[in-house]
Amino acid sequence: MNYYSTKNKDISKSFREAVIEGLPADNGLFMPEYIPQLPKDYFETIQDKNIQEIAFDILKPFVEDDLNEEQLRKIIIKTFSFDFPLQKINGNNYALELFHGPSYAFKDVGATFLALCLEEFYKEEQEECTILVATSGDTGGAVAAAFSKVKNIEVVILYPSGKVSELQEKQLTTFDQNVKALEIDGNFDDCQQLVKQAFLDADLRKHLNISSANSINVARFLPQMVYYFAPFIEFGNEPLTIAVPSGNYGNLTAGLIAQEMGLPVKQFITGANSNDVVPRFLNSGKYQPKPTIQTISNAMDVGNPSNFQRMMDLFSENKIKEKVKGYAFSDEATLEVMKKVNSENDYLLDPHGAVGYLSLTEYMKTSEGIGVFLETAHPCKFMDVVKKVTDKNILPDSAQALMQKEKKSVKMEVDYERFKEFLLQ
Numbered sequence: 001m002n003y004y005s006t007k008n009k010d011i012s013k014s015f016r017e018a019v020i021e022g023l024p025a026d027n028g029l030f031m032p033e034y035i036p037q038l039p040k041d042y043f044e045t046i047q048d049k050n051i052q053e054i055a056f057d058i059l060k061p062f063v064e065d066d067l068n069e070e071q072l073r074k075i076i077i078k079t080f081s082f083d084f085p086l087q088k089i090n091g092n093n094y095a096l097e098l099f100h101g102p103s104y105a106f107k108d109v110g111a112t113f114l115a116l117c118l119e120e121f122y123k124e125e126q127e128e129c130t131i132l133v134a135t136s137g138d139t140g141g142a143v144a145a146a147f148s149k150v151k152n153i154e155v156v157i158l159y160p161s162g163k164v165s166e167l168q169e170k171q172l173t174t175f176d177q178n179v180k181a182l183e184i185d186g187n188f189d190d191c192q193q194l195v196k197q198a199f200l201d202a203d204l205r206k207h208l209n210i211s212s213a214n215s216i217n218v219a220r221f222l223p224q225m226v227y228y229f230a231p232f233i234e235f236g237n238e239p240l241t242i243a244v245p246s247g248n249y250g251n252l253t254a255g256l257i258a259q260e261m262g263l264p265v266k267q268f269i270t271g272a273n274s275n276d277v278v279p280r281f282l283n284s285g286k287y288q289p290k291p292t293i294q295t296i297s298n299a300m301d302v303g304n305p306s307n308f309q310r311m312m313d314l315f316s317e318n319k320i321k322e323k324v325k326g327y328a329f330s331d332e333a334t335l336e337v338m339k340k341v342n343s344e345n346d347y348l349l350d351p352h353g354a355v356g357y358l359s360l361t362e363y364m365k366t367s368e369g370i371g372v373f374l375e376t377a378h379p380c381k382f383m384d385v386v387k388k389v390t391d392k393n394i395l396p397d398s399a400q401a402l403m404q405k406e407k408k409s410v411k412m413e414v415d416y417e418r419f420k421e422f423l424l425q
């Protein structure tokens with residue numbers, strides 16, 4: 001399987017090349033050149049499989065030219081090493097909990113898979129590499145945890161100063177060794193823009209091997225297809241409605257590719273906070289990015305999502321509007337539903353999962369069947385918001401220990417030349 005650029009279909013890179021380069025030089029995004037098809041009867045026996053076996057079936061065709069079966073199995077066992085439980089909330093509505101990994105957010109899957117792929121590739125190359133990552137809160141923590149012990153790889157995390165939660169910030173800024181945090185005086189889109197500019201800077205790339213750990217990297221977003229299969233281990237081949245709380249749209253894009261492979265999704269729903277550029281597009285046909293708005297679901301504070309390019313590469317405008325229904329919700333509605341579900345169903349949503357739940361229940365007002373929303377982060381990551389819902393202490397011991405550690409970051413304006421200087425130091 002090779003990968004093309006969304007800006008130039010003649011570009012053809014192996015999986016290994018696409019992962020190492022991160023972003024094509026033409027500022028497009030890498031895409032698999034075809035979507036493998038699962039056997040028609042795959043879902044008749046899916047209940048006999050575990051998530052690691054499914055991950056192997058799903059990911060093999062995307063990587064097999066560069067990772068042999070033994071390497072892939074090893075990577076999968078380490079990546080899918082925690083549970084993805086399904087919790088019934090009420091009626092036919094279920095939460096798929098994706099936050100039982102090391103950083104308490106769904107990003108652990110993609111970050112670990114990417115780190116282990118790069119470790120394999122750089123083991124052979126004997127070279128060093130710098131991973132650049134822009135984060136609105138969760139990607140950075142997952143990447144820091146996944147890469148903290150990987151040899152020959154340095155990580156530089158850019159995060160928007162004052163716009164991530166306290167626990168998220170500790171996850172970004174308390175690793176010594178190979179992980180450095182840059183606290184940017186701007187928003188997530190500024191961080192993402194600085195990273196993208198670095199990839200387009202031929203001079204920088206002459207001096208430094210850089211790659212990306214955002215969902216722009218194919219090894220970050222493709223493994224995110226796998227957990228969409230988890231509810232089908234319980235429900236077999238029954239088509240499900242799946243709601244995805246979205247920001248940079250890597251997660252939804254992974255789900256759409258899984259659906260193209262054969263995953264029986266009846267309908268995808270996307271839920272956004274006030275950063276509603278994609279729901280507005282789905283409902284009006286106009287794609288008009290706006291400056292980022294700060295919300296209580298901060299990891300979804302993205303004004304100009306990277307993966308919109310991939311969605312438009314996969315489908316025509318009419319097709320995407322059929323495949324995905326989009327809704328947006330205010331902070332007031334998010335907090336209100338967190339309180340309601342906590343008191344009526346004894347389930348504590350995090351603010352991102354709450355947006356997913358809101359979008360699912362909105363759609364289900366006029367539809368039938370089983371609905372699943374992705375619970376993408378543990379509520380303990382957002383204690384400032386959670387305190388308004390419950391006074392229970394929900395902080396796990398490991399997070400408590402992290403909160404005691406000292407923050408180490410370098411402050412920086414949104415200034416590409418300073419960023420470049422920092423990278424070349």
Ligand SMILES: Cc1ncc(COP(=O)(O)O)c(C=O)c1O
Nearest residue numbers: 138246247248249250251299376
């Ligand atoms: C907790 C949480 N939920 C949802 C999202 C949105 O995911 P995506 O950027 O893949 O749309 C993010 C960040 O990306 C997140 O950290």
Ligand SMILES: N[C@@H](CCOP(=O)(O)O)C(=O)O
Nearest residue numbers: 135136137138139214215299
């Ligand atoms: N919500 C993300 C933003 C970056 O998304 P990514 O999936 O492209 O890495 C975050 O938490 O940083």
